[in-house]
Amino acid sequence: MNFVIGSTRAGLQLKRAIIEYLTKQGHQVTDVGMKDEEHFVPYHIAAANVASLVSQGKYEKGIVICGTG
Template sequence: MKIAIGSDHAGYQYKEKIKLFLTGLGHDVTDYGAYSEESVDYPVFIRPVAEAVARGGAERGVVLGGSGNGEAMTANRVKGVRCALCWNVESARLAREHNDANVISLGQRMVDEKTALEIIRTWLDTPFEGGRHIQRIRMLDT
């Protein structure tokens, strides 16, 4: 799967670890930055991830920051992106099953590394349930 990834300075460490995790699973990962822990403005690095997903250059996107809030807000400004801020495995599972989330946002300061990787794995492995949720997704995407 083609996956776009990006972070600000506060999510940089997890971005690097998640990037290795994803490539280890055989995914093709494109890194949109940031490239260090030097303070940056998150929209510069998050919007390109969302745009890659929206235009079909990536099937999914992962965005990271300190809390993940601003990153989710930035990604969700791009039409066709359904970014879910996830804080545990259950929120990631539901984001896929019910919301067909094509981008996930994580806060490096909010979850430990092991949990972050479990969240990513769950989000990747969980299919969209469809059914009653399709109409709601269509409403989001109009």
């Protein structure tokens, strides 16, 4: 299965853990959110990117992580 994932700064560690887990399970994961503390991506941009890619059929599943869940 192929996933697209994005997060805010608050979800960065959880996102990394999810990417690692899914990759070990044999899934493909593309990160469209913050990749490190230096390059800020606002939540609404990360969420819109994930939603757009899933709705276009480019990815089967999308995951968005923020500080509140």
